[in-house]
Amino acid sequence: MKRALSLALLAALALAPARAEPENQVILRIVASPARASDGCFAVLRSGRVIFYFTQFQSGVEDYSPAQVDEIHSDDGGDTWSRPRVVVPNTAGQNVSSASLLRLADGRLAFFYERKNSTLDLHPLMCVSADEGATWSEPRPLFQAPGYFVLNNDRVIQTRRGRLIAPVAYHRTLRPRPGGYEAIDLRGIVIWYLSDDCGLTWREADTWWGLPVAGRDGLQEPGAVELADGSLFSWARTDVGAQYGFRSVDGGATWSAPEPTRLATPCSPAAIKRLPGSADLLAVYNDHSGRFPYPHDTGTYQGRSPLVAAISADGGRTWPAPRAIETDLATNFCYPSFLVVGDHVLLAYLAAGSGSTHSFELRLRRIGLSWFPPPR
Numbered sequence: 001m002k003r004a005l006s007l008a009l010l011a012a013l014a015l016a017p018a019r020a021e022p023e024n025q026v027i028l029r030i031v032a033s034p035a036r037a038s039d040g041c042f043a044v045l046r047s048g049r050v051i052f053y054f055t056q057f058q059s060g061v062e063d064y065s066p067a068q069v070d071e072i073h074s075d076d077g078g079d080t081w082s083r084p085r086v087v088v089p090n091t092a093g094q095n096v097s098s099a100s101l102l103r104l105a106d107g108r109l110a111f112f113y114e115r116k117n118s119t120l121d122l123h124p125l126m127c128v129s130a131d132e133g134a135t136w137s138e139p140r141p142l143f144q145a146p147g148y149f150v151l152n153n154d155r156v157i158q159t160r161r162g163r164l165i166a167p168v169a170y171h172r173t174l175r176p177r178p179g180g181y182e183a184i185d186l187r188g189i190v191i192w193y194l195s196d197d198c199g200l201t202w203r204e205a206d207t208w209w210g211l212p213v214a215g216r217d218g219l220q221e222p223g224a225v226e227l228a229d230g231s232l233f234s235w236a237r238t239d240v241g242a243q244y245g246f247r248s249v250d251g252g253a254t255w256s257a258p259e260p261t262r263l264a265t266p267c268s269p270a271a272i273k274r275l276p277g278s279a280d281l282l283a284v285y286n287d288h289s290g291r292f293p294y295p296h297d298t299g300t301y302q303g304r305s306p307l308v309a310a311i312s313a314d315g316g317r318t319w320p321a322p323r324a325i326e327t328d329l330a331t332n333f334c335y336p337s338f339l340v341v342g343d344h345v346l347l348a349y350l351a352a353g354s355g356s357t358h359s360f361e362l363r364l365r366r367i368g369l370s371w372f373p374p375p376r
Contacts, residue, residue: 023368024325027078029361030054036061036360037070038350039153042339043101043109045132050074050341052348053087053099053111054362055153061352061360067095069113071133078346078366087136093117098153104198105162109133112156112166119183120173124151124166126199142166142193142202147173148184149191152221152269154337159226164195165252166202167222167234187211187218190236192252207254215240219258221269225316228279233316239267239298241288245316262319264289266298271336272316280375281312284336284347287322295329307333307349309367313375321373325365326351343369 030037040054056070069088072081088096092115100112109129116122125139150169158164169188192205211218219236226232232248234255242260263270263285270285287308288294295303306329310322325347326333336349345367353359 023371027366028081028364031361037362039098039335040348041099041101041154041337055097064094067097100156102156122148155223165224166193167224169220188220190219190222209258225272227315237269243270266303268304268334284309304332304334305329311375323373
């Protein structure tokens with residue numbers, strides 16, 4: 001019944017009209033009213049097919065509403081997309097969500113997602129596929145520790161030495177009872193989980209960090225990227241005006257203390273990856289630096305506009321010349337993920353109307369690499 005409902009909600013799946021700017025256009029909108037489709041991840045199969053896994057809420061729009069993981073794919077670089085199919089049905093107490101896809105060094109595909117049973121029980125799981133995602137192994141938890149562990153979409157990486165790194169935000173339990181978010185401390189701490197055997201076993205990094213200044217939300221929804229010199233850069237959202245960053249020079253075993261980065265943002269996640277064949281980093285995030293108009297009411301995870309892109313040529317220390325992707329100040333743009341395919345970037349993100357709008361749609365956009373501002 002839940003699967004049928006999900007497909008019915010996706011009846012609005014349709015190609016969006018082309019924009020005037022040919023190098024930057026919305027190619028697909030997934031509207032799942034009155035539910036929500038969001039937080040996805042791309043991967044390319046050996047055949048050239050692009051797959052996109054995303055969270056499809058079955059009813060409701062809250063983070064604890066029922067949801068499953070669905071898939072769509074494109075065989076023409078993103079011009080057209082398939083109808084959705086269910087990859088992971090909702091077998092959790094609340095939902096399954098937040099897909100990460102990764103091509104492992106041994107050639108297999110890895111698939112990570114979250115299983116949420118309650119606001120006291122959220123854990124990341126891992127599956128692998130030797131047949132390009134046609135079938136997946138039984139999901140295995142990365143670790144057995146009880147608690148609430150957030151692994152965002154499109155977050156797991158593998159370093160050139162083969163180490164898997166899963167950056168996770170841990171939220172401690174406040175009260176030993178299920179229910180709303182009063183059961184956990186919103187002030188997250190960052191833990192990096194490491195695996196040197198392609199995900200068979202995991203261990204914590206030697207260091208973990210909390211936010212070193214007063215804040216409501218601590219360090220949340222972290223990510224990580226390997227730089228051209230082999231060092232690592234990690235980041236996490238905060239409610240104190242910026243993404244906070246960490247660095248590691250020993251493969252993620254230890255991390256420097258968190259410091260504010262030049263990415264001035266509301267409490268909203270950023271997506272950062274290294275461009276293929278380059279030392280440059282590409283970031284997609286909500287810019288509140290003042291270089292663009294932005295909403296000043298950012299309470300309760302609002303104010304996630306504008307959505308911009310910037311490139312860093314110095315390992316994430318500076319992000320000159322950002323360029324706006326979305327500028328509607330009445331809409332929250334969040335949970336971006338992207339993939340470079342040829343000379344284009346495929347970008348996905350949630351567009352959630354605020355105020356009286358209350359609309360939710362997952363947008364897929366194709367942007368030419370030449371559109372992005374070069375660092376200078």
